[in-house]
Amino acid sequence: xxxxxxxxxxAIDKVGTTPIxxxxxxxxxxxxxxxxxxxxxxxxxxxxxxxGNIIRAFSVSTGEHxxxxxxxxxxxxxxxxxxxxxxxxxxxxxxGELAHWRWKTRLPPQILNLQNIWENSxxxxxxxxxxxxxxxxxxxxxxxxxxxxxxxxxxxxxxxKTGESSHDNLTRNVEVNRHGVYKIAFGGxxxxxxxxxxxxxxxxxxxxKKKTIDIKKIGGQRSLTCxxxxxxxxxxxxxxxxxxILLWQEFFENPNCGSSVYHWHTLPVTDLAFSQFGSxxxxxxxxxxxxxxxxxxxxxRLYLPxxxxxxxxxxxxxxxxxxxxxxxxxxxxxxxxxxKTVSIIQHFTWCGEGEPNNKTWFPAGLNLxxxxxxxxxxxxxxxxxxxxxxxxxxxYNVDITCQNYLTQERNKVIENTDVTKISLSNxxxxxxxxxxxxxLKTHFEIRLKFWNFDEVKxxxxxxxxVDMPHGENKLLxxxxxxxxxxxxxxxxxxxxxxxxxxxxxxxxxxxxxxxxWRCESVGFFxxxxxxxxxxxxxxxxxxxxxxxxxxVWVPETNQLKCNLxxxxxxxxxxxxxxxxxxxxxxxxxxxxTCLGVWNLLTLTLMWVVPIRINILVADSLSNLxxxxxxxxxxxxxxxxxxxxxxxxxxxxPDRFSITxxxxxxxxxxxxxxxxxWQQHSQLYFLDIHQELLTLEPKETIEEANQNLxxxxxxxxxxxxxxxxxALLAEQSTSGVQHEVTDxxxxxxxxxxxxxxxxxxxxxxxxxxxLAIE
Numbered sequence: 001x002x003x004x005x006x007x008x009x010x011a012i013d014k015v016g017t018t019p020i021x022x023x024x025x026x027x028x029x030x031x032x033x034x035x036x037x038x039x040x041x042x043x044x045x046x047x048x049x050x051x052g053n054i055i056r057a058f059s060v061s062t063g064e065h066x067x068x069x070x071x072x073x074x075x076x077x078x079x080x081x082x083x084x085x086x087x088x089x090x091x092x093x094x095x096g097e098l099a100h101w102r103w104k105t106r107l108p109p110q111i112l113n114l115q116n117i118w119e120n121s122x123x124x125x126x127x128x129x130x131x132x133x134x135x136x137x138x139x140x141x142x143x144x145x146x147x148x149x150x151x152x153x154x155x156x157x158x159x160x161k162t163g164e165s166s167h168d169n170l171t172r173n174v175e176v177n178r179h180g181v182y183k184i185a186f187g188g189x190x191x192x193x194x195x196x197x198x199x200x201x202x203x204x205x206x207x208x209k210k211k212t213i214d215i216k217k218i219g220g221q222r223s224l225t226c227x228x229x230x231x232x233x234x235x236x237x238x239x240x241x242x243x244x245i246l247l248w249q250e251f252f253e254n255p256n257c258g259s260s261v262y263h264w265h266t267l268p269v270t271d272l273a274f275s276q277f278g279s280x281x282x283x284x285x286x287x288x289x290x291x292x293x294x295x296x297x298x299x300x301r302l303y304l305p306x307x308x309x310x311x312x313x314x315x316x317x318x319x320x321x322x323x324x325x326x327x328x329x330x331x332x333x334x335x336x337x338x339x340k341t342v343s344i345i346q347h348f349t350w351c352g353e354g355e356p357n358n359k360t361w362f363p364a365g366l367n368l369x370x371x372x373x374x375x376x377x378x379x380x381x382x383x384x385x386x387x388x389x390x391x392x393x394x395x396y397n398v399d400i401t402c403q404n405y406l407t408q409e410r411n412k413v414i415e416n417t418d419v420t421k422i423s424l425s426n427x428x429x430x431x432x433x434x435x436x437x438x439x440l441k442t443h444f445e446i447r448l449k450f451w452n453f454d455e456v457k458x459x460x461x462x463x464x465x466v467d468m469p470h471g472e473n474k475l476l477x478x479x480x481x482x483x484x485x486x487x488x489x490x491x492x493x494x495x496x497x498x499x500x501x502x503x504x505x506x507x508x509x510x511x512x513x514x515x516x517w518r519c520e521s522v523g524f525f526x527x528x529x530x531x532x533x534x535x536x537x538x539x540x541x542x543x544x545x546x547x548x549x550x551x552v553w554v555p556e557t558n559q560l561k562c563n564l565x566x567x568x569x570x571x572x573x574x575x576x577x578x579x580x581x582x583x584x585x586x587x588x589x590x591x592x593t594c595l596g597v598w599n600l601l602t603l604t605l606m607w608v609v610p611i612r613i614n615i616l617v618a619d620s621l622s623n624l625x626x627x628x629x630x631x632x633x634x635x636x637x638x639x640x641x642x643x644x645x646x647x648x649x650x651x652x653p654d655r656f657s658i659t660x661x662x663x664x665x666x667x668x669x670x671x672x673x674x675x676x677w678q679q680h681s682q683l684y685f686l687d688i689h690q691e692l693l694t695l696e697p698k699e700t701i702e703e704a705n706q707n708l709x710x711x712x713x714x715x716x717x718x719x720x721x722x723x724x725x726a727l728l729a730e731q732s733t734s735g736v737q738h739e740v741t742d743x744x745x746x747x748x749x750x751x752x753x754x755x756x757x758x759x760x761x762x763x764x765x766x767x768x769x770l771a772i773e
Contacts (some may be wrong), residue, residue, distance in 0.1 A: 026364045132190045423478045624677055
């Protein structure tokens with residue numbers, strides 16, 4: 001046994017690998033698209049939102065991604081249209097970059113750096129307010145800054161043309177929402193432009209020109225949660241933590257005016273939005289219900305219930321055509337004036353954002369579905385999602401718990417059943433899941449479910465459901481045997497009862513299904529606490545961690561082959577992984593303090609590295625493994641040696657801790673020059689902010705960005721592409737090449753006629769006008 005140190009690769013070790021400084025972190029997907037409010041274009045056909053340092057545009061009618069607006073170096077803190085020029089799209093970054101795009105053109109943005117941004121402060125929102133001068137169409141830029149040394153925010157005013165700061169307007173307390181954005185709103189027109197902010201029980205109102213502040217208070221144990229102002233009239237609505245909505249009107253003309261109360265929600269109001277003319281407004285609450293209120297008739301209400309997650313933002317389109325609902329699952333739902341869903345913008349579902357005290361993102365980790373070549377991971381509560389990282393697209397969701405979501409109650413925490421473990425067979429025909437709900441005050445639920453893929457329905461259907469598979473003991477691990485013979489397939493579970501159970505697929509006596517799953521055997525070792533399990537690559541051996549002892553079993557007979565322990569590994573084993581390829585006889589174990597490798601042929605400990613491992617993943621297509629430490633350091637190694645083939649210190653800052661990782665088989669169509677350890681699979685990892693990341697050479701990232709920019713020069717995705725328009729495009733292109741002009745009409749032969757006939761009816765001109773018969 002050799003004790004080594006997991007250090008940087010030496011020059012010799014780097015042969016055939018990519019040097020550390022040549023691999024860069026690439027953002028694949030994730031990140032919040034609901035942190036800031038989206039904004040509609042003036043024709044309500046396009047929706048714009050901020051995602052990192054990119055402004056992304058989506059089609060309202062289809063939800064498809066249209067294009068990206070780039071140019072900011074830092075993360076954007078909001079996006080909106082210029083009040084005096086609807087052709088200008090404006091965004092502000094955390095570094096004070098004010099960018100203007102002419103959004104219908106392909107021109108780069110005009111960027112102005114705001115001057116004298118307060119030191120030790122970070123902008124987290126901005127608002128464009130017209131100056132009210134007919135000769136000057138520019139605006140004042142009101143920027144909310146979060147001071148690091150002071151809990152109070154600061155509202156700074158800048159000139160849009162020069163970027164110079166004129167004065168500070170607000171230094172009082174203002175509430176922030178769950179994303180750290182201050183809860184303020186602007187309203188009114190011209191000289192009567194005003195803003196409102198909330199803090200606990202107080203509503204602050206101020207006319208911008210006068211710089212005076214009026215304070216409204218609410219009584220009792222209530223506190224304000226959100227605020228909205230009408231863009232033309234003196235009207236303010238604010239929600240509180242008991243579900244009430246308070247309306248103030250003509251407050252400047254009558255400083256002692258009272259408030260009207262609208263009350264339907266029982267949980268805190270999360271956001272509010274006025275219609276264009278103020279005759280009605282929308283509200284969202286913790287019940288996951290959006291309500292449409294009529295201002296003069298509070299009893300006339302429309303409801304949009306059972307939204308998939310909590311409401312973050314409500315935005316009304318021009319002429320009240322649509323309402324965009326930003327949800328905490330990182331999705332945006334667009335509905336019409338009758339609350340009918342028009343489109344859904346969602347490419348990566350966040351996990352448990354609305355759950356109370358939920359500190360574990362994606363508890364089921366990252367799993368591979370070989371059939372669809374997608375990742376399988378937690379989605380919204382009770383669901384799992386199938387996500388393709390190669391195309392950055394969400395394939396579909398599967399409802400595992402099949403339960404209605406239980407919303408929270410006042411002064412109570414309601415626990416919902418969620419998926420905690422996922423495992424798929426090698427042929428993707430079987431899916432095993434574990435769902436748990438641990439509410440100590442009321443009940444304890446745990447279910448082991450086996451799902452069979454239905455080729456006709458093209459989805460997973462429930463085959464076997466086992467309630468309390470290990471009694472009232474929490475399940476710790478779940479694995480399906482990696483073999484392709486369905487009749488001999490096994491699955492193994494471990495739990496806090498210090499046992500593992502082997503589940504086998506057997507023929508059923510019922511007419512409803514051909515096979516069902518039953519418990520075949522139970523294993524334990526000296527009543528030691530059981531931990532993680534791992535199958536060998538051919539499925540013939542099963543490694544089970546019992547406290548500090550590694551045990552190896554024959555899963556079919558539940559026969560113990562050997563038990564291994566060592567003084568260097570005297571603490572509980574947290575991770576167990578069988579090697580693959582040339583290392584299939586090696587087993588890697590990790591404790592709280594060490595990483596060690598056992599040789600099953602000689603029953604000896606080969607090497608030990610003193611390191612604290614947080615995540616350990618193995619590549620099924622090679623002999624490589626990846627270890628992530630608590631300090632977000634990455635080490636890629638093979639079990640044959642304690643010297644890493646690649647290492648990367650501080651992948652993410654401390655506040656971006658990594659929660660899950662996976663080696664994902666590389667697409668065969670990709671023809672890029674990579675290091676040797678990246679040839680077979682690509683390493684993906686998730687951080688606590690639910691961003692999916694990977695490592696790629698800088699040249700590859702730049703090439704991908706250039707390809708996206710080239711695609712961005714194509715005609716807008718808003719233009720309808722039909723078989724008829726495709727044929728017209730071919731004619732136009734062929735017409736440029738004069739030497740083949742005589743052959744252009746051949747494109748309108750039988751293939752062209754069939755393309756038009758097989759297309760949808762409204763996809764082109766009337767057929768009798770085409771003159772192709």
